[in-house]
Amino acid sequence: MSLLVTGSIGIDTVETPFGKRENVIGGSAIYFSYAASFFTPVRLVGAVGEDAPGEIFKVFGDQDVDTTGLEVRKGSKTFRWHGSYVKDLNEAVSVQTDLNILAEAAPKIPEKFLDSKYIFLANTHPVLQQQMAASLKKPKLIVADTMNLWINTARPELLKTLKMIDGLVLNDGEARLLTEKKNLIEAAREVLKMGPKFVVIKKGEHGCLMCSGDHIFALPAYPADTVIDPTGAGDSFAGGMMGYLSTQGNVSMATLKRALAFGTVVASYTIADFSLGGLKATDREKIDHRWTQFKQIVDF
Amino acid sequence: MSLLVTGSIGIDTVETPFGKRENVIGGSAIYFSYAASFFTPVRLVGAVGEDAPGEIFKVFGDQDVDTTGLEVRKGSKTFRWHGSYVKDLNEAVSVQTDLNILAEAAPKIPEKFLDSKYIFLANTHPVLQQQMAASLKKPKLIVADTMNLWINTARPELLKTLKMIDGLVLNDGEARLLTEKKNLIEAAREVLKMGPKFVVIKKGEHGCLMCSGDHIFALPAYPADTVIDPTGAGDSFAGGMMGYLSTQGNVSMATLKRALAFGTVVASYTIADFSLGGLKATDREKIDHRWTQFKQIVDF
Numbered sequence: 001m002s003l004l005v006t007g008s009i010g011i012d013t014v015e016t017p018f019g020k021r022e023n024v025i026g027g028s029a030i031y032f033s034y035a036a037s038f039f040t041p042v043r044l045v046g047a048v049g050e051d052a053p054g055e056i057f058k059v060f061g062d063q064d065v066d067t068t069g070l071e072v073r074k075g076s077k078t079f080r081w082h083g084s085y086v087k088d089l090n091e092a093v094s095v096q097t098d099l100n101i102l103a104e105a106a107p108k109i110p111e112k113f114l115d116s117k118y119i120f121l122a123n124t125h126p127v128l129q130q131q132m133a134a135s136l137k138k139p140k141l142i143v144a145d146t147m148n149l150w151i152n153t154a155r156p157e158l159l160k161t162l163k164m165i166d167g168l169v170l171n172d173g174e175a176r177l178l179t180e181k182k183n184l185i186e187a188a189r190e191v192l193k194m195g196p197k198f199v200v201i202k203k204g205e206h207g208c209l210m211c212s213g214d215h216i217f218a219l220p221a222y223p224a225d226t227v228i229d230p231t232g233a234g235d236s237f238a239g240g241m242m243g244y245l246s247t248q249g250n251v252s253m254a255t256l257k258r259a260l261a262f263g264t265v266v267a268s269y270t271i272a273d274f275s276l277g278g279l280k281a282t283d284r285e286k287i288d289h290r291w292t293q294f295k296q297i298v299d300f
Numbered sequence: 301m302s303l304l305v306t307g308s309i310g311i312d313t314v315e316t317p318f319g320k321r322e323n324v325i326g327g328s329a330i331y332f333s334y335a336a337s338f339f340t341p342v343r344l345v346g347a348v349g350e351d352a353p354g355e356i357f358k359v360f361g362d363q364d365v366d367t368t369g370l371e372v373r374k375g376s377k378t379f380r381w382h383g384s385y386v387k388d389l390n391e392a393v394s395v396q397t398d399l400n401i402l403a404e405a406a407p408k409i410p411e412k413f414l415d416s417k418y419i420f421l422a423n424t425h426p427v428l429q430q431q432m433a434a435s436l437k438k439p440k441l442i443v444a445d446t447m448n449l450w451i452n453t454a455r456p457e458l459l460k461t462l463k464m465i466d467g468l469v470l471n472d473g474e475a476r477l478l479t480e481k482k483n484l485i486e487a488a489r490e491v492l493k494m495g496p497k498f499v500v501i502k503k504g505e506h507g508c509l510m511c512s513g514d515h516i517f518a519l520p521a522y523p524a525d526t527v528i529d530p531t532g533a534g535d536s537f538a539g540g541m542m543g544y545l546s547t548q549g550n551v552s553m554a555t556l557k558r559a560l561a562f563g564t565v566v567a568s569y570t571i572a573d574f575s576l577g578g579l580k581a582t583d584r585e586k587i588d589h590r591w592t593q594f595k596q597i598v599d600f
Contacts (some may be wrong), residue, residue: 001492089482098342110511113420135371182389183524183525183527184523185523185524185525186525189525206503206506206507207506207507209523216597217600218520218523218597219598219600220507220509220519220520221518223484223485223509223516223518224483224485225483225489227483227485257599257600258600260600261600286556295600297518298517298518298600299557300517300519300554300558300560300598
């Protein structure tokens with residue numbers, strides 16, 4: 001079924017122990033869309049400034065991503081991020097962040113996208129997330145991401161967003177900050193009390209954890225021996241997860257588990273190269289093969 | 301089949317955010333023996349000083365641990381460790397370590413234990429590990445642990461030990477130090493080149509990783525909402541793993557995987573209380589039940 005994502009589109013400069021890439025296309029909506037498009041057509045909503053390179057419309061190649069909702073805004077500048085993983089491949093240090101267009105009005109969801117059933121609201125101001133959630137006609141599943149900035153500066157608004165969504169995806173540090181619980185199981189249970197039916201806590205190289213009702217699901221990361229650039233891993237994880245979910249027609253615990261494993265596998269491709277290089281080098285067949293391999297790796 | 305463990309026996313003082321316990325019985329061989337005894341009779345070899353409390357012989361209660369090899373050495377003092385997890389439940393800060401008897405001659409393996417088939421050489425000087433390994437008549441499986449101290453100060457001896465054993469169990473920091481590889485998959489492969497047929501890398505709250513030949517196995521930790529005192533978790537993990545292995549008659553990849561899951565489950569009891577409290581509160585039935593639950597938690 002139709003999958004809509006709205007999130008950031010950025011121009012990244014990334015340094016890792018394996019090199020540096022300047023002014024490459026990035027952002028949560030880009031990674032998410034590419035990752036999800038291995039499973040289903042994707043509707044992308046996001047905004048860039050006049051400075052965005054023309055190639056931004058070609059970044060998905062033959063992947064089925066509808067960029068009708070990609071707005072090039074006159075007089076605005078594209079979001080830019082300069083991050084470094086040189087000290088620690090598992091934690092980005094932000095050298096510079098220029099919010100630019102992300103600090104302006106949200107992009108408009110095109111009329112023809114308003115019937116979307118599966119929605120991913122990538123990390124942005126919770127009020128914008130609420131507006132977008134409210135504008136959809138009959139969504140089946142709304143999942144959102146968030147970040148420290150909003151937990152710290154827009155907590156009441158974020159709590160309101162949490163009551164409008166079905167699932168929340170966030171990383172371990174954010175879960176602890178949001179709930180003030182150090183233990184992640186306790187943190188996950190606290191998040192469930194705030195509204196969502198399920199919560200996925202991403203732990204980077206240490207895998208992920210999901211709680212829904214009384215159910216707990218835990219996965220290690222895919223044991224990757226090649227980690228070149230972790231940028232976009234979390235968004236690719238969410239993309240793989242939502243991409244698979246949107247093809248299943250139900251959100252049972254069993255389906256969610258398989259979806260998280262697909263997210264894990266897709267993210268393992270993202271980190272194997274800079275920018276979108278890892279995703280560009282894979283396809284659905286390779287993903288399915290690695291998914292089966294991953295199932296064997298964790299099976300006992 | 302017969303399982304022998306040799307390792308430290310200590311008197312611990314432990315502080316965690318949940319309280320402090322002074323002069324409680326601890327040490328790698330104690331935790332290992334208790335954990336393994338849920339699966340099989342255990343033969344314990346270790347030494348304490350004259351200062352050891354008499355209760356040390358009663359610490360295992362009704363568990364089947366043969367303490368014939370527990371030497372009370374005249375004129376010596378028991379190993380003592382004072383650790384704190386107050387700042388971070390996942391990393392012990394050693395407030396004080398008095399090696400005492402651990403810096404003296406190794407305990408002697410009783411004649412009647414020399415036919416043991418399954419051997420766990422808990423962390424001690426690699427030369428002592430070699431001596432003990434060499435003294436055994438016909439061991440079927442020798443697994444060892446090690447630590448930073450020996451990697452840094454007795455590397456050539458440790459490399460010799462690695463050629464005498466079948467399996468190595470160590471934590472992520474130790475694996476990186478030993479192999480100078482930051483990526484844990486690469487580190488595991490390097491360890492295999494040093495001799496062992498399999499290597500288990502413990503990652504604390506993040507689970508474990510095993511490599512053997514071209515096979516990889518990864519597990520998250522049991523998602524525990526109660527963590528009171530992590531002391532002994534790694535030794536309990538090894539005890540559960542070796543205890544189960546020694547009952548199976550083979551060391552296939554499938555058996556090893558199940559053994560690691562049992563180790564994970566037994567460790568989840570250890571961390572739920574101070575000292576041996578968590579292990580004393582469980583039994584084989586509860587362990588089996590949680591193992592089945594754990595299988596569901598990671599299954600997709």
